[in-house]
Amino acid sequence: MIDPGLTHFLIVGAILFALGLMAILSKRNTIMVLMGVELILNAANINLVAFSRFTELSLNGQMIGLFVIIIAAAEAAVALAIVLNVYNRYNTINLDQINLMKG
């Protein structure tokens, strides 16, 4: 059995980040994009905690991780409120159809 080290955690974080990025870029549904954002935030959290465990940073990384979780919760609330308003205005949450800024 391989003893899990810092690299393993970072790889998981990177995979998670890539998945989130993919969700943000490819999903048409705004909720899905938001979920991609959450994935990226969590990828960042895994990194922070991993660095906190395997380096001399002690608990600082975990503290920031907690902050990120709190901020992500707030961000989700705000973002969902925006999505609701967007839906009220455009009757859709499909990002392809919300292109008022097209040049």
Add this chain to the structure above:
Amino acid sequence: MFTQLPLVILLLPLLAFVLIIFIGKRLPRQGDWLATGFMAVAFGLSLFLLITKLTAHADEVFSHSITWVVVGSQTINFGIMIDNLAAVMLLVVTLVSLLVHIFSMGYMKDDVRYSRYFGILGLFSFSMLGIVLTNNILLMYVFWELVGISSYLLIGHWYEKKSASNAANKAFIVNRVGDFGMFIGIMILFFSFSSFAFETIFSSIEAGQLPFGSEGWLTAAGVLIFCGAVGKSAQFPLHVWLPDAMEGPTPVSALIHAATMVAAGVYLVARVFPMLTADALLIIAYIGAITALIAATIAITQFDIKKVLAYSTISQLGYMIMALGVGAYTAGFMHLVTHAAFKAGLFLGAGSVIYAMHASLHKLHDHKTDAQDVRNMGGLKSKMPVTYWTFLIFTLAISGVPLTSGFLSKDEILAGTLAFSTLSGHWLLPLIGFAVAGLTAFYMFRLLILTFHGTPADDKIQSGVSESPFVMTIPLIVLAALSLFVFYSFNPFGASSGWFYGAIERPLSVVPELLQPAAYSVFYGAVSSVHTTAMILSILIAAGGIFMAFSVYQWKKISADALAKRAGFLYKGSINKWYFDDIYNTLFLNGSHVVMRALRWFDETIIDGIVNGAATVTTFISRISGWVDNHIVDGLVNGTATTADRAGALLSRIQSGKVQTYLLYVIFSFLILFVFFM
């Protein structure tokens, strides 16, 4: 005294003019008493001035100048001069003017512009007195033109009549022709002597200074100044305006076109007499003689009472000019004075007749018959006794019958021409002089007989005629008295012993001796030696003329028609005024039409061609410039815009409005940077 008094006399009529023009309509009787009263005061002062001058200061010349205008280094003076010539002329002008004022109160009664008429009479009197009193030729020119304009206004007094306004224009324009010459003459003198004053000019010439250093220029200056006199005094070839000027009211004809204004030309020649060379005087004499002859021959056949008088005026003016030309200075000027009295009288008498004729025709409601045509008159003698007897005296005077003033002056003129011909051999001058004397007697008695004697042309008209009111007959009586010899010389057969010859002496010539006319002493010697001959001849010729007139028109021994037929082309020429008007029409009017047509052609083809050509060239150039503008400049501007537009359109494609796309760009850009920098 000799500066203030003339100034007062000069300004009185001007004051009358100003008052009447501005408030005349509001004055009682429209201000005629004002004008007449002022004129009476001016006359009284002139009489006093003349008597004082002749008794106390006979040989003195009073001249006073004040600076009028300063132009650069030149000063032009406003000056008054009183010598015997001016004093006599002053009296003549004020007297005739006063009598005409009085006469006009009757003649112009009920005229639409009664007030204005008296105002302009004042202006005229002022200007005329200015000519007489000035000591400066420029100022004289100014008054000269003022006289011209007041004459214009008075001839055109009834300007509703087309013929009157035309006559006024003609008088003014013809006068301008002469005045133009006079102006050049004045300029020659001014540029040579830098002064306008007669005194300075004469003394400069006497000191041997000549205009531009040549005798020819001196003669030219004299002749050019004489041109002014040719215009104003209606001398050949500018005499055509005076007969037409008879369109004015008759008292105006008496004042302006018989006694004073037309005499201004004679006065001018008398003023500049000292500087006239023998050549200039010879030209003047011949012009005078030609005028006298032409006018007398025309007067014979005219039927308009005023036209006859107009031509006789021209003829008499020719006499005066001729007299001055031959050197009979005193005789010429004396004829001016005597002529002023009897010719003013003749015109006022004619005015009286016309007034009566008008009244009679008006009563008959006849507006077609010409009130001035002698063929409509006849037999007026019994109806208008005062007018007739005074008219007879004037006619005797102008015909040169002894015991009249006209005899004295005319006799001296004829003696002068005769003396001149014995000295210089110009025998044509006395020949014309005597011929004209005979013609004058003939046509004046013809006029008298046709108007007053014989049987009336129309009994109805004749019976309606009555004697004119006192305001009109009194001037006639005064003038008739002044046509007698006693006022000029106590010797009825020779003027040379009278006060007039004592007062008015021929001034000494100032021109270089070689150019002088026959010397004073020689000339007067010749005059006294031929005087008796001239007198007898002139009496005989006048008697012959009068006898002819009576036998043709009174006793009808000789038929006028047969005479006319016998005379053939002479008669035709005379009745058509020797075709002067027609010649001038053809020559100057048609001539100017031809010139105008040529100018019009020039205008339309050359000037318009240049203008249109310039326009075409401009259009062409602007077309090119427009093309450059549209294609090159606009092309550059539009090209810039199009480029920006195209670039914008191209670049705007990447702004899709999709956040995910932007994010993709960010990531790709990041990856590229990452690859570059790691």
